[in-house]
Amino acid sequence: MFKRLSYVCVIVINLVHSSWAIGGERPFVIEVVDRETKRGVPLVELRTVNEIRYFTDSNGLAAIDEPGLWGRKVYFNIKSHGYQFQADGFGYRGAVFELKPGGRERVEIERINIAERLYRVTGQGIYRDTILAGETAPIKEPLINGDVFGSDSVVNVVYRGKIRWFWGDTNRPSYPLGSFHVSGATSLSPRDGGLDPDRGIDLTYFVDSAGFAKKMAEMPGDGPTWIFGLTTIKDESGKERMFAHYMKVRNGLEMYRHGLAEYDDASDSFRDVALLETKNKVEPFYPGGQTLNLAEGGVEYVYHASPFPLTRVRARVEDLKDLARYESYTCLKPGSRIGAEEIERDSSGRAVFGWKANTPPLGMADESRLVKAGRLKADETLLALRDPETGETTIAHGGSVYWNEYRGRYIMILGRIYGEASLLGEIRFAEADRPLGPWVYSKKIITHDKYSFYNPKQHPYFDRNGGREIYLEGTYTRTFSGAEDPTPRYDYNQVMYKLNLADPRLDLPVAVYRIAGEGSQGERFSTLRGSVRRDGRGLDGRRIAAFFASERSGAGTIPVYAATASGEGLTLEKPTPRAEPVFFAIDPAAAKPPAATVPLKRFVSPDGERTVHAVDSASVPAGYHEEKTPFVRVWPNPIRVAIP
Numbered sequence: 001m002f003k004r005l006s007y008v009c010v011i012v013i014n015l016v017h018s019s020w021a022i023g024g025e026r027p028f029v030i031e032v033v034d035r036e037t038k039r040g041v042p043l044v045e046l047r048t049v050n051e052i053r054y055f056t057d058s059n060g061l062a063a064i065d066e067p068g069l070w071g072r073k074v075y076f077n078i079k080s081h082g083y084q085f086q087a088d089g090f091g092y093r094g095a096v097f098e099l100k101p102g103g104r105e106r107v108e109i110e111r112i113n114i115a116e117r118l119y120r121v122t123g124q125g126i127y128r129d130t131i132l133a134g135e136t137a138p139i140k141e142p143l144i145n146g147d148v149f150g151s152d153s154v155v156n157v158v159y160r161g162k163i164r165w166f167w168g169d170t171n172r173p174s175y176p177l178g179s180f181h182v183s184g185a186t187s188l189s190p191r192d193g194g195l196d197p198d199r200g201i202d203l204t205y206f207v208d209s210a211g212f213a214k215k216m217a218e219m220p221g222d223g224p225t226w227i228f229g230l231t232t233i234k235d236e237s238g239k240e241r242m243f244a245h246y247m248k249v250r251n252g253l254e255m256y257r258h259g260l261a262e263y264d265d266a267s268d269s270f271r272d273v274a275l276l277e278t279k280n281k282v283e284p285f286y287p288g289g290q291t292l293n294l295a296e297g298g299v300e301y302v303y304h305a306s307p308f309p310l311t312r313v314r315a316r317v318e319d320l321k322d323l324a325r326y327e328s329y330t331c332l333k334p335g336s337r338i339g340a341e342e343i344e345r346d347s348s349g350r351a352v353f354g355w356k357a358n359t360p361p362l363g364m365a366d367e368s369r370l371v372k373a374g375r376l377k378a379d380e381t382l383l384a385l386r387d388p389e390t391g392e393t394t395i396a397h398g399g400s401v402y403w404n405e406y407r408g409r410y411i412m413i414l415g416r417i418y419g420e421a422s423l424l425g426e427i428r429f430a431e432a433d434r435p436l437g438p439w440v441y442s443k444k445i446i447t448h449d450k451y452s453f454y455n456p457k458q459h460p461y462f463d464r465n466g467g468r469e470i471y472l473e474g475t476y477t478r479t480f481s482g483a484e485d486p487t488p489r490y491d492y493n494q495v496m497y498k499l500n501l502a503d504p505r506l507d508l509p510v511a512v513y514r515i516a517g518e519g520s521q522g523e524r525f526s527t528l529r530g531s532v533r534r535d536g537r538g539l540d541g542r543r544i545a546a547f548f549a550s551e552r553s554g555a556g557t558i559p560v561y562a563a564t565a566s567g568e569g570l571t572l573e574k575p576t577p578r579a580e581p582v583f584f585a586i587d588p589a590a591a592k593p594p595a596a597t598v599p600l601k602r603f604v605s606p607d608g609e610r611t612v613h614a615v616d617s618a619s620v621p622a623g624y625h626e627e628k629t630p631f632v633r634v635w636p637n638p639i640r641v642a643i644p
Contacts, residue, residue: 025101027063029133032056032078034116035108042117043476043490044080044109055488056129058119058200063132069099081425081448082113104133114445114505115427115497119200121473122151122167123493126200138199146205147172147212150492151183153455153475155230155290159242159263162186163194163461165203166244168226171492172212180224182270183213189461197462197471198498206268217270221257223250227270231291231302233315243320244270245287258286260321274321284337285360287311287326290400290457294435307399307414308383309435310361328361329436331380331641335359338366343376351380353641364395379640385414385430388441388509388635391596394428398455401435406467406501408528409510410435413458413472414442424452424480427472429499433511433528438545438639441509441596445499452481453495470499507552509635511545512583522568523612525582527551543642547600547615548635549583556593557584560632570602570613570631585632599630 032044040060047053054062054076066074077094078085085093085107097105120126127142151167158164163186170183185203188194195202208214219225229245241262248257258277261270277283289306293315300315310329319325331351333342338360344352362370364383370376385394399414412430419426425448432439446453456474463470473496478486486492499506515524525546550557559581563569570582585600586593603612603624612620615636 025065025067026134027065027129027132028097028099028101029104029129030054030056030062030064030076030097031104031106032060032062032080032109033106034083035110037116038108039116039118041080041083041109041111042119043487043495044078044083045487046076046078048077049075053488054129055490058126059130059135059137061129061133061135063129064099065132066099070101071099073098078107078109080109081451082115082117082446083109083111085109113447113497114429114443114503115472115499118198118471118496118498120490121154121201121203121494121496122148123489124149124173125489128489138195139202141203144173145203146183146185146207147174147210148183148205149173149178151213151475151494152477152492153226154457154473154494155228155244156457156459157230157232157242157291158189158461159232160240160265161192163189164230164242164263166216166227166230167494169224170213174212179213179215181215181219182217182225182227184216184268185213197459197464197496201496215269217244217246217261219246219248219257219259219261219270219272221248221250223248223256225249227261228288229291229302229304231293231315233293233300233302233317233320235317241317243273243317245276246270246272247286255286258283276321276323283323284358285311285326285328287313287323289398292401292435303401303435305399305401305412307396307401307412308361308437308439309401310382312355324358327355327357328359329353329355329382330359330361331376331382332356332359332362338362341366341370341375343370351376351641353382364393379638382437382639382641384438384440384638385428385442386440386596386638388443388596389594391594394442397424400457400472402458402460404431404463404467404470404501406465407431409433411458411470411501412439412442413456415454415456415474416444419447420444421447421449422451422453422481424454425449427453427456427474427497429506429508431508431510434643436643438511438637438643440511440637440639441548441635443506443508445506446497448476448481450481450483451487452477452479454480468500468502470501472497472499504552504554507550507554509548510551510583511637512547512549512634513544514546522564522566522610523570524562524567525570525613527583543644544640545637546619547637549585551583553581553584556586556590558587558632560585569611572632585634588630588633590633593633594635596635597633598636600632600634602627602631 032041042058044056056062075096087093124144127137130137149171151170153168156165166184170179172178185205227244227246232242247255260274262273287304292303301312303309304311313326331353333344334356336342367381395417397415397417401412404411409431416426427446428442429445430442453474458472473494476495477492563571603620606623
């Protein structure tokens with residue numbers, strides 16, 4: 001009964017807003033829908049020949065109110081980031097509409113992105129055009145909420161039965177300077193009566209006496225306060241508590257103070273509980289990004305992913321407050337610092353990776369610099385993201401990591417620096433068997449043309465159909481993009497996307513491990529499909545992938561089977577009617593195989609009785625000879641570091 005009354009209230013409020021907004025003739029409405037899903041597409045620009053611009057709202061509607069154009073045929077150029085309208089004979093991508101009050105036309109646009117754009121989460125006018133058209137919006141506050149015009153970078157967790165959302169710098173209607181000490185809101189999860197994430201997010205903002213989003217984390221010191229590393233843990237009494245790291249910023253992007261804050265339920269705000277710095281006042285790292293709570297060996301940890309989860313701390317209140325108890329997975333000597341790195345090596349000269357306190361992790365740029373300087377070997381690097389088609393390196397910037405039941409792996413949503421169309425506008429998808437990796441191949445899922453879309457975050461509490469559909473958002477802004485023309489209403493706001501993990505375009509190469517069977521002399525391979533566990537068991541101690549291959553049949557792939565019933569060896573012939581492929585590879589005879597692939601070679605023993613398959617001869621026993629024709633083509637594993 002309550003839900004029905006709430007829905008009726010939303011309809012009435014929307015209709016009242018509509019009557020206020022229009023006040024005269026109804027506008028002409030252009031609806032732009034995704035050709036595949038038939039859902040309205042937000043953020044589509046419709047531009048007339050004389051440069052009048054409209055942008056579709058979160059329903060994919062654009063309300064055209066141009067009295068001087070009534071009764072005329074008007075051409076609109078149609079374009080959107082990651083989408084494409086069909087071109088005419090002259091190459092123009094647009095359509096002609098005869099404008100009249102109350103008229104309506106519907107057009108379809110092709111989606112190039114793998115992910116589907118759903119709606120804007122924050123800001124003014126989320127469903128402006130829907131209201132102008134006299135239609136009903138799915139959220140309670142479709143025009144403006146908390147007096148928020150725009151918000152930067154989301155962090156959120158489920159805390160005490162509600163999803164808690166927090167953003168950085170937040171714009172207001174009344175002055176160019178807004179709030180710089182974190183804004184916040186709550187929403188109900190879908191399972192507790194909240195909106196279906198396909199439809200939207202009903203946010204309830206924490207507001208001040210003027211009705212504007214209140215300051216949620218005003219910490220000591222000059223300049224803005226930014227929070228990150230938001231997490232919830234239970235203390236010794238079993239009470240749930242919420243913490244966040246904060247930094248104070250001045251002189252542009254100078255971070256001069258780093259601390260830990262705890263959420264105070266009485267005041268609905270964060271309070272400073274610890275200044276995090278080491279004894280020598282030089283912090284080894286800022287535990288940042290999004291968090292992932294995991295247990296290892298019966299111990300609960302909070303992992304910080306930026307986007308690689310290379311920093312962790314025990315999930316205990318006193319540990320969170322002490323930076324000396326944080327540890328990073330790194331090959332540096334304990335106590336080493338970025339810029340003055342010392343590599344820890346064993347007696348054989350190999351870099352020693354491990355969880356080390358008071359020591360920073362190496363980022364992709366750090367590893368590359370050390371390799372170029374000859375201080376780190378190429379196969380001693382841990383981070384090697386690349387494109388599975390071209391082999392081009394992907395430099396990650398921000399993101400999140402969570403376990404996904406549908407893929408049976410950890411999945412990463414990450415931003416890319418220096419993408420094909422913008423500096424920070426490309427979002428990619430990657431997956432790995434364990435939190436630390438191996439993270440190697442990633443696929444582009446979202447792109448923006450000369451516009452930023454940074455700090456993406458997946459929302460695992462929205463996962464649907466066993467994790468087959470996931471939801472993610474990021475900050476859409478011209479900042480760092482060089483764009484001179486900001487998108488009205490959308491700029492500096494959060495936009496939600498949905499990603500279908502069953503999409504064949506997300507068929508990424510996965511790690512294939514060589515596993516020695518008990519009592520067997522033959523080689524065996526496994527991708528861990530169907531047997532993967534969050535703790536990585538099933539590898540029989542083998543933690544370095546032999547190569548990468550596909551788990552699914554796709555264009556240009558061929559199945560590879562175990563040669564014997566006991567799973568030994570490899571063959572291209574199906575050994576039994578019910579045999580399942582171990583993996584799928586690229587046909588070595590393919591005219592244009594992916595540039596990132598390499599031959600998987602077959603080596604034969606001197607007596608011709610045994611075979612070994614490898615991408616190079618380094619792991620092949622002495623005396624084995626290589627067959628002239630490659631067996632198949634696979635993707636190489638550039639990471640020779642054992643992943644715990």
